[in-house]
Amino acid sequence: xxxxxxxxxxxxxxxxxxxxxxxxxxxxxxxxxxxxxxxxxxxxxxxxxxxxxxxxxxxxxxxxxxxxxxxxxxxxxxxxxxxxxxxxxxxxxxxxxxxxxxxxxxxxxxxxxxxxxxxxxxxxxxxxxxxxxxxxxxxxxxxxxxxxxxxxxxxxxxxxxxxxxxxxxxxxxxxxxxxxxxxxxxxxxxxxxxxxxxxxxxxxxxxxxxxxxxxxxxxxxxxxxxxxxxxxxxxxxxxxxxxxxxxxxxxxxxxxxxxxxxxxxxxxxxxxxxxxxxxxxxxxxxxxxxxxxxxxxxxxxxxxxxxxxxxxxxxxxxxxxxxxxxxxxxxxxxxxxxxxxxxxxxxxxxxxxxxxxxxxxxxxxxxxxxxxxxxxxxxxxxxxxxxxxxxxxxxxxxxxxxxxxxxxxxxxxxxxxxxxxxxxxxxxxxxxxxxxxxxxxxxxxxxxxxxxxxxxxxxxxxxxxxxxxxxxxxxxxxxxxxxxxxxxxxxxxxxxxxxxxxxxxxxxxxxxxxxxxxxxxxxxxxxxxxxxxxxxxxxxxxxxxxxxxxxxxxxxxxxxxxxxxxxxxx
Ligand code: MFK
Numbered sequence: 102x103x104x105x106x107x108x109x110x111x112x113x114x115x116x117x118x119x120x121x122x123x124x125x126x127x128x129x130x131x132x133x134x135x136x137x138x139x140x141x142x143x144x145x146x147x148x149x150x151x152x153x154x155x156x157x158x159x160x161x162x163x164x165x166x167x168x169x170x171x172x173x174x175x176x177x178x179x180x181x182x183x184x185x186x187x188x189x190x191x192x193x194x195x196x197x198x199x200x201x202x203x204x205x206x207x208x209x210x211x212x213x214x215x216x217x218x219x220x221x222x223x224x225x226x227x228x229x230x231x232x233x234x235x236x237x238x239x240x241x242x243x244x245x246x247x248x249x250x251x252x253x254x255x256x257x258x259x260x261x262x263x264x265x266x267x268x269x270x271x272x273x274x275x276x277x278x279x280x281x282x283x284x285x286x287x288x289x290x291x292x293x294x295x296x297x298x299x300x301x302x303x304x305x306x307x308x309x310x311x312x313x314x315x316x317x318x319x320x321x322x323x324x325x326x327x328x329x330x331x332x333x334x335x336x337x338x339x340x341x342x343x344x345x346x347x348x349x350x351x352x353x354x355x356x357x358x359x360x361x362x363x364x365x366x367x368x369x370x371x372x373x374x375x376x377x378x379x380x381x382x383x384x385x386x387x388x389x390x391x392x393x394x395x396x397x398x399x400x401x402x403x404x405x406x407x408x409x410x411x412x413x414x415x416x417x418x419x420x421x422x423x424x425x426x427x428x429x430x431x432x433x434x435x436x437x438x439x440x441x442x443x444x445x446x447x448x449x450x451x452x453x454x455x456x457x458x459x460x461x462x463x464x465x466x467x468x469x470x471x472x473x474x475x476x477x478x479x480x481x482x483x484x485x486x487x488x489x490x491x492x493x494x495x496x497x498x499x500x501x502x503x504x505x506x507x508x509x510x511x512x513x514x515x516x517x518x519x520x521x522x523x524x525x526x527x528x529x530x531x532x533x534x535x536x537x538x539x540x541x542x543x544x545x546x547x548x549x550x551x552x553x554x555x556x557x558x559x560x561x562x563x564x565x566x567x568x569x570x571x572x573x574x575x576x577x578x579x580x581x582x583x584x585x586x587x588x589x590x591x592x593x594x595x596x597x598x599x600x601x602x603x604x605x606x607x608x609x610x611x612x613x614x615x616x617x618x619x620x621x622x623x624x625x626x627x628x629x630x631x632x633x634x635x636x637x638x639x640x641x642x643x644x645x646x647x648x649x650x651x652x653x654x655x656x657x658x659x660x661x662x663x664x665x666x667x668x669x670x671x
Pocket of ligand 1: 284308393524529
């Protein structure tokens with residue numbers, strides 16, 4: 102064969118819903134049959150769009166990044182941000198497909214969030230990060246929903262949750278300043294009272310994504326308020342005034358980011374920007390935490406969507422590409438690599454969809470106290486875990502393509518570049534690990550969380566006995582998980598005796614251990630259902646690889662350990 106005769110066939114993507122076995126299994130496990138039957142045609146249709154028109158718009162938007170035009174031809178300061186037509190199409194499709202609306206119409210009651218997040222999971226990897234404006238729109242909607250009755254909040258809420266593209270709004274989240282993204286206590290933006298709930302804000306918001314949104318929620322310090330984060334309040338900020346001009350907002354420049362190139366992220370200067378106080382003075386951080394918890398879940402669903410896309414590309418390529426006389430999929434070591442990354446994806450998906458379900462339960466008032474505690478504690482855990490896994494899974498999958506994975510017009514490098522933002526966007530790994538510690542440090546939270554997990558393990562034990570599971574290994578898996586859980590429990594109950602530094606130094610290892618143990622618990626609960634509902638599925642193959650010794654990887658950073666770390670870094 103002449104070298105001109107060989108062309109490698111590229112990987113192909115098929116329907117994001119029907120090809121994602123685990124997404125479908127999870128929904129089947131958790132949703133009542135009639136609800137799933139009702140929404141499945143929409144999921145199928147959206148799964149097709151995710152790899153057809155939405156993917157094309159995403160690629161076009163990526164190829165045409167936003168441009169900042171500070172002045173018009175006559176020298177007037179206009180600060181326009183021009184976005185591509187494709188970016189505008191992604192806005193339209195988000196409204197029409199109800200990507201925010203589904204979560205607030207709540208037609209599927211406690212399962213509404215699950216339905217919505219199944220769509221977001223498919224949307225994200227094709228959307229050139231339109232998922233980011235959606236995340237903030239959703240977080241803002243949740244806060245505004247809590248302020249129902251406030252005319253400004255009601256109007257904005259209606260826009261954020263609209264299915265009409267002409268009415269649909271997205272939102273910014275203006276928190277990060279030059280003084281800090283993780284630590285907002287040094288926020289310098291001030292709020293001058295104008296009467297009633299109206300204020301004029303002045304300051305610089307240093308990392309403001311979705312700058313083309315119609316509104317933002319942001320933090321500022323009311324003149325005379327205390328220093329630190331307890332002096333911050335939350336404000337609703339319309340981006341434009343009634344006449345259409347910018348609301349005292351100057352776009353200093355767009356950020357030249359490593360990835361997320363289609364997403365306009367700017368440095369903004371606020372100069373007497375008109376704003377409305379939301380909630381109580383000095384409660385800004387606590388109030389905006391509602392938004393953060395939603396955007397963190399978006400971060401997780403985007404991470405899982407990104408992992409799934411990379412895996413789907415490799416699965417297809419493995420069938421087509423030949424090396425050393427065989428297709429990639431016929432090489433045992435390649436299969437090992439792929440299987441390992443699929444398991445990482447599976448853990449991430451279980452954690453994310455479970456969290457979406459817990460959120461849905463809370464929003465319709467059917468979450469038990471332990472559901473509420475799990476939702477709070479697992480939000481940072483899921484976010485930090487899925488973000489880190491996204492980078493490693495996508496990187497490993499890129500490597501499966503060899504040189505082709507490093508070439509821009511295969512559209513593979515962008516997956517890795519964009520994945521890197523997950524661990525930064527909406528809270529870095531260490532900040533989130535400390536957030537878990539914040540939750541576990543409250544009253545009896547640690548004890549209650551452990552009790553609810555222990556109770557679920559007990560139920561699994563009796564289910565294993567009830568179905569004679571010992572014969573096919575289910576009860577061995579439950580025993581293994583029990584041992585890992587007990588190690589985690591012992592650690593949590595004893596760590597508090599060791600002092601603040603010990604607890605903080607171990608926080609990351611605690612968060613990752615909880616993620617691995619909780620995802621294994623979810624898997625076994627699903628397996629128990631699946632052995633009857635889907636008897637031909639290879640549950641044990643997954644079980645043997647997911648539920649293993651060593652899930653609890655907590656470190657015990659006593660004084661000597663910490664002194665060693667100090668010596669190593671100094
Ligand atoms: C898509 C691509 C985007 C483009 C690239 C993006 C690049 C990155 C740009 C960024 O800057 S992203 C960074 C976004 N920033 C964050 O995610 C903030 C990270 N920091 C935190 O999460 C801090 O923990 C937080 C600011 C929320 C709080 O720290 P503080 O100032 O020390 O507050 P404190 O005193 O611990 O908490 C105040 C209250 O809020 C407490 O309630 P109480 O007063 O009742 O005790 C906390 O319990 C509560 N709270 C804090 N976090 C909470 C929460 N409540 C519920 N959920 C939470 N998550």
